[in-house]
Structures are given as C-alpha cells and as structure tokens.
C-alpha cells in the first residue's frame with residue numbers, strides 16, 4: 352500500500368465484535384490460540400466495557416481488537432495496483448467481456464469480436480464468474496452484499512468509533528463498518544443471492560445500521576451500492592489448476608481485499624514456473640456445494656435463510 356497506493360488511506364486496527372455474550376469466550380480463546388500456537392500477538396481480548404469504549408453501540412458484549420489488521424479505500428487501492436502494473440508493462444483491457452475459452456495449448460479466448468491466444472489463463476472473476484466454468488461454479492458461490500455511506504457525521508463520528516478501527520461482527524449475515532477519511536459511516540450489511548440486486552439498496556443496508564447505531568436514524572444516506580463476492584463452503588479461498596495452463600484463484604469469502612492480492616501474486620509465480628506457494632494453497636480442499644453447479648442455488652438459499660434466522664437466537 353505504501354509503495355503503490357498511498358492514496359488508499361490505510362488505517363490500522365480491526366475489531367471483531369460479538370453480538371451475543373456466549374460468543375465472547377470463544378473470541379478470546381481464538382486470540383489466545385493465535386498467540387500461543389501461531390505466535391501472532393497483535394490480537395487483544397475486549398471485555399464488554401472495553402468494546403463499548405471503542406464502538407459506540409450497545410449491541411456488543413465483547414470481542415477482539417486486532418492491531419495487525421486495518422482498512423483502506425479499496426478502489427484507490429485497486430487503481431494504485433493497476434497503475435503499478437501498467438508502469439511495469441502490463442496492458443489492461445477494460446470492458447472486454449470474455450465469452451468463451453478453449454482448454455487447448457495455447458488457450459483460445461473469445462471476447463466480443465476479439466480472438467486471443469494465450470499461453471496461460473487465470474480465472475480471477477471471483478463472484479462474477481457466472482457459468483463460465485461449471486467446475487469452479489460448483490465450489491465458489493456468488494453472494495451479493497450492500498453498503499451505505501452516510502453524509503459526513505462531524506463530531507458524532509468520534510463518538511461512534513473514536514479509534515477509527517474497522518469493525519466486523521459475529522452475525523452470520525455480517526455487519527461491518529468503519530469511518531471514511533471524511534467522517535462518513537460506511538456500513539455494510541444485508542445479503543441477497545442470485546445476480547439480481549434489490550430495488551432499494553440503501554434500505555437494505557440502512558436497516559442493520561440502525562440496529563447497531565439507532566442515533567443515525569435522521570442522518571442522510573449519500574451513497575448506496577452493492578457488489579458480488581464469491582464464497583466457498585469452508586470460507587477458505589479456492590485455488591486450483593483447471594488444466595496444465597489454466598488456473599483459478601477466488602472464493603475469498605469476503606476477505607479478498609488483502610487475499611486476492613496474494614492470490615494474484617501466487618498465480619503469477621505459478622505461471623512463472625514457481626508453483627510451490629500456489630500448490631500449497633491448492634492443496635487445501637474446497638468442498639463442493641451440494642447439488643453442484645445446477646442445484647446449488649435452492650440449497651444455498653435454504654441454508655442461508657436457516658443461518659440468518661440463527662442470528663436472532
């Protein structure tokens with residue numbers, strides 16, 4: 352970030368917030384395990400009073416503060432990486448939708464009227480893959496998620512997250528939020544399945560925001576948007592060789608801002624002939640969604656409804 356995208360406004364500090372008291376010991380034990388077994392000592396348990404000093408909401412009972420993580424402006428980060436790639440000689444063709452590929456050597460690719468021959472192909476479409484490759488689709492499922500940005504909050508911002516950490520909570524349909532550099536609340540919450548977005552995206556994410564911060568009821572929503580991410584059943588990313596010259600990295604399950612960068616690096620190493628780190632990730636099994644590519648939708652929707660109901664227990 353410092354080298355290629357300083358304008359991404361990186362801010363250190365992440366908080367995991369537990370919405371049920373019974374989950375707090377588990378979070379604290381998780382931090383201890385990371386410290387004792389993996390030597391990661393930047394996670395600190397938070398009691399109820401400690402989390403309420405950091406997050407101005409009565410919704411949380413405890414959690415963990417991670418000083419080793421942080422948050423940033425993802426578009427500026429992507430633009431910074433694109434600039435660095437372009438400066439290194441990469442040619443980027445935006446708005447060039449790939450319609451088909453052949454599993455040959457070289458790979459043949461059709462994008463509109465363009466025909467491309469390539470020695471290697473990386474499927475890096477994550478949740479946007481659609482049915483382009485049914486083997487990947489059986490393991491990586493698209494889910495839509497939504498964000499609202501309020502108007503700048505002025506002094507209220509410092510009451511809600513005085514330390515400017517990013518917060519993600521323990522709900523299955525997760526709430527995650529942070530303050531932007533200009534003091535807006537950026538609040539993510541609400542999900543939907545399938546490639547269609549709800550007509551009123553702002554309402555979708557505003558509802559969970561008001562459950563956490565009721566004092567924002569009168570605050571104007573300046574922007575609302577959604578996107579599609581790729582999840583796996585295990586919530587571990589999915590790395591795989593599809594053919595000797597085709598590979599895929601995706602299924603980051605909502606953690607791709609950092610991990611997709613690593614995924615790209617490992618895929619580039621693999622194409623360059625040093626596949627050790629890519630192969631290590633590819634050795635982590637990705638269970639298929641029941642029903643494969645065709646029947647996964649109804650099964651997933653049922654499972655998601657069940658788990659989201661459990662958020663209320």
Ligand SMILES: Cc1cc2nc3c(=O)[nH]c(=O)nc-3n(C[C@H](O)[C@H](O)[C@H](O)COP(=O)(O)OP(=O)(O)OC[C@H]3O[C@@H](n4cnc5c(N)ncnc54)[C@H](O)[C@@H]3O)c2cc1C
Nearest residue numbers: 448449476477479496497578579580603605606607608611
């Ligand atoms: C609302 C929302 C909030 C999120 N919040 C977080 C967060 O807080 N932290 C976090 O770590 N992650 C978060 N994520 C997930 C994160 O955005 C993704 O994990 C990450 O973007 C994955 O990067 P990627 O490069 O693999 O895929 P993407 O960024 O999805 O890029 C895939 C690209 O492939 C292109 N593509 C697809 N099909 C084709 C085709 N046929 N031809 C040509 N191009 C194609 C798409 O146009 C797209 O540009 C969030 C996602 C959403 C939607």
